[in-house]
Amino acid sequence: MKANVGGIDRILRIVLGLALIAMTLAGFIGVWGWIGVVPLLTGAIGFCPLYPLIGFSSCPVKR
Structure with missing residues (x-):
């Protein structure tokens, strides 16, 4: 599994889930x-x- 969820997306998901x-x-x-x-x-x-x-990823591309 390659990470495909970026920083702000992760925070929003965690807050929404907890709420x-x-x-x-x-x-x-x-x-x-x-x-x-x-x-x-x-x-x-x-x-x-x-x-x-x-075909989407909110994770920044690492070079």
């Missing part, structure tokens, strides 16, 4: 809020499995 999980635990949203685990994990590991399928 969804927190709202689910607090009872503000239903069970679907557990989908926040997906952006949390992709942000934490720096790899999004959808990006290679669409």
Whole structure:
């Protein structure tokens, strides 16, 4: 797995994932809020499995 999620993208994914999980635990949203685990994990590991399928990468090119 080659990293394909850049810095700002990673931060946004982690914040969104944590927010969804927190709202689910607090009872503000239903069970679907557990989908926040997906952006949390992709942000934490720096790899999004959808990006290679669409030919996108937000990670800066290393030379």
